Amino acid sequence: MLNSVNVPKEFKPLFEQAQQNVQQYFDALHSDPTKGTIDVGGSRYILIRGAAFSVEFYQLVRRLFGSENQSEADLFASGLLYELAHAIGRSDAQNFHHKMNLTDPIAKLSAGPIHFAYTGWAFVDILEESNPSADENFCLLYKHPYSFECDAWLDSKEVNQNPICVMNAGYSSGWCQESFGIPLEARELTCRSLQQADCLFLMAQPQVIEEKIQEYAKDHPELAIIDSTLAFTNSNLDIKSLTHKKPSQQLSKLLSQRLFAYARNLEAVQQQLQNNVQELEREIHQRKAIEKKLQASEKRWRELSDTSFDAILTCEGNKVTSANIASVKLFKQPQAKINTMSLDDLFSVECFQIINDTLYNGGEEITGLKLLKNERENYLDIHIHRVELHNNQQFILAIRDVTEQTTALQHLKRLANYDTLTGLPNRSRFQQIVSRTLSEKRFDKKNALLFMDLDGFKQINDELGHSAGDYLLYEVALKMTLATRSSNTISRLGGDEFSLWMPEITHEHDAEKVAEQIINALNKTIMINGHPVNITISIGIAYFPTHGIDYANLIKHADQAMYQAKAKGKNQFQIYRHDNELTDNNITED
Numbered sequence: 001m002l003n004s005v006n007v008p009k010e011f012k013p014l015f016e017q018a019q020q021n022v023q024q025y026f027d028a029l030h031s032d033p034t035k036g037t038i039d040v041g042g043s044r045y046i047l048i049r050g051a052a053f054s055v056e057f058y059q060l061v062r063r064l065f066g067s068e069n070q071s072e073a074d075l076f077a078s079g080l081l082y083e084l085a086h087a088i089g090r091s092d093a094q095n096f097h098h099k100m101n102l103t104d105p106i107a108k109l110s111a112g113p114i115h116f117a118y119t120g121w122a123f124v125d126i127l128e129e130s131n132p133s134a135d136e137n138f139c140l141l142y143k144h145p146y147s148f149e150c151d152a153w154l155d156s157k158e159v160n161q162n163p164i165c166v167m168n169a170g171y172s173s174g175w176c177q178e179s180f181g182i183p184l185e186a187r188e189l190t191c192r193s194l195q196q197a198d199c200l201f202l203m204a205q206p207q208v209i210e211e212k213i214q215e216y217a218k219d220h221p222e223l224a225i226i227d228s229t230l231a232f233t234n235s236n237l238d239i240k241s242l243t244h245k246k247p248s249q250q251l252s253k254l255l256s257q258r259l260f261a262y263a264r265n266l267e268a269v270q271q272q273l274q275n276n277v278q279e280l281e282r283e284i285h286q287r288k289a290i291e292k293k294l295q296a297s298e299k300r301w302r303e304l305s306d307t308s309f310d311a312i313l314t315c316e317g318n319k320v321t322s323a324n325i326a327s328v329k330l331f332k333q334p335q336a337k338i339n340t341m342s343l344d345d346l347f348s349v350e351c352f353q354i355i356n357d358t359l360y361n362g363g364e365e366i367t368g369l370k371l372l373k374n375e376r377e378n379y380l381d382i383h384i385h386r387v388e389l390h391n392n393q394q395f396i397l398a399i400r401d402v403t404e405q406t407t408a409l410q411h412l413k414r415l416a417n418y419d420t421l422t423g424l425p426n427r428s429r430f431q432q433i434v435s436r437t438l439s440e441k442r443f444d445k446k447n448a449l450l451f452m453d454l455d456g457f458k459q460i461n462d463e464l465g466h467s468a469g470d471y472l473l474y475e476v477a478l479k480m481t482l483a484t485r486s487s488n489t490i491s492r493l494g495g496d497e498f499s500l501w502m503p504e505i506t507h508e509h510d511a512e513k514v515a516e517q518i519i520n521a522l523n524k525t526i527m528i529n530g531h532p533v534n535i536t537i538s539i540g541i542a543y544f545p546t547h548g549i550d551y552a553n554l555i556k557h558a559d560q561a562m563y564q565a566k567a568k569g570k571n572q573f574q575i576y577r578h579d580n581e582l583t584d585n586n587i588t589e590d
Helices: 009-027 055-065 067-100 105-118 148-156 166-180 209-219 239-245 248-306 325-331 349-360 403-417 427-438 457-464 466-482 508-522 551-567
Strands: 030-032 037-040 043-045 124-126 140-143 185-190 200-204 311-316 319-323 365-373 376-389 392-401 446-455 489-494 497-505 526-528 531-533 536-544 573-575
Touching: 009 067, 009 105, 055 067, 055 148, 067 105, 067 166, 105 124, 105 166, 140 166, 148 166, 166 185, 166 200, 185 209, 200 209, 311 325, 325 392, 349 365, 349 376, 376 403, 403 427, 427 446, 427 489, 427 497, 427 551, 446 508, 446 551, 457 466, 457 531, 466 489, 466 497, 466 508, 466 526, 466 531, 497 508, 508 536, 508 573, 536 551, 551 573
Parallel strands: 536 573
Antiparallel strands: 030 037, 037 043, 124 140, 140 200, 185 200, 311 319, 311 392, 365 376, 376 392, 446 497, 446 536, 489 497, 526 531
16 A cells, blocks of 8 residues: 555556665665664664754754855755755665666656655645656656645744755755656645745756646645745856855856756756767667668568468558569559559449548458449458657558458358249248347337248149149249339248248238238249149238237237238238238239
């Protein structure tokens, strides 16, 4: 559990690990008064009263400067304490990073506030608005609820006019500067010693810290942020006023402090530049090695791609930069020409739009893409690979011609769902269509299911042969299809049994009208091998939702109604009735 620092939730796991490491480090604390030593993890520490480096130090400097130069004395004291703490913070950070073997900047930072807490400086509360990044956008906003400097001033009852947690600011900025490798300054914006709610700090790079303070003050008008003369990191020191107020020796001390701060920042900038040069040299060396490997890899890639049966295109945006030999066979274009073409030259407008959308939406696969080639449809599967080449995003399209497989699958699918003799949906497909409609459960819409069976088909089949029977079934299917509208679904259930699904009819007599049309369409002589054949049909009708709300009940009730039609004399339709009393609708032949 993290209890030595408050941080935004995204940083908690890292700080929890840092807390564990620091706690183990300080668990090794050993004090030996006989030798006057305090040892922590192999390093010697010393204990100093907080007030001695805070309110009492200020009091000493004020006496040295004299009562007429109190502001200058405070400026000198705060500047000296800040620089001392900044140097200690950097030194402690460097030592601790080495002992803990820390390399990541955030990990280095995470150890700082916890080390800060264990050594008694203050508890740190890092605010959500912080942005710890190793550039000019670096901004750390934090509070020290228990600053040793502030507590010393409050206990002393000494009056001060400015924020006084300068060592806290110096130490934390020194630690962070060492962690991120960039020059950093920290300012205390509000202080409990001034009867304000918090000891609030802002840390940023020296050249932008004033701007960031102003932005923060603008966003938080409720805070009384002091434009302090103790802004010891501000180089706009009024030299003339100091000349009139104190001896040149004191002015010299103040100027020395400013030069010391400037030199420290200059050192940090120089170190940052040196680190950048070293990093650049490493990158150049790595880039050369990578480019050498890349050249060898490109050669191997071209050799491999030319042995592939798949067409392989390397593209930069819409532009084809290379194509393998298999691309020639697929696109019927010379390889050299393909290398100068764009994707919209190789594909139709529709295909290119699909490919382009997939490329730029992060897709990795396109299946069953239709490519019209020589007035013949080809089906393609495209696998997309994204690579970084010469600092440019490139796409590799591996294109496989799957026309034969797709055609075979379509044929198998048709065999599974359609009757091979009539081309009508089979029983399985018909059930899928009806069930999909019924799944919407729209009880305000009427639907009708017609179950149809040919009268006397077995006799015709026996007398004229199975081939004649097959021809008759084909003709019957054609005539029934022509007698109904396209929104209806006709199916051959098997043998001489057919069914018809009529979705969303307006009135029940719409189904009865279609039944009459089918009966009348079949009441015409059909010639089979020179033999006149007359065929009739019996039809049963069931309505949704009156006679059932699922496929099983509707087909069962329509089947029962069909048998009643046969019992009534055939060549007619009957409507299912719950009480089995069926309406009588005899249709005579024309």
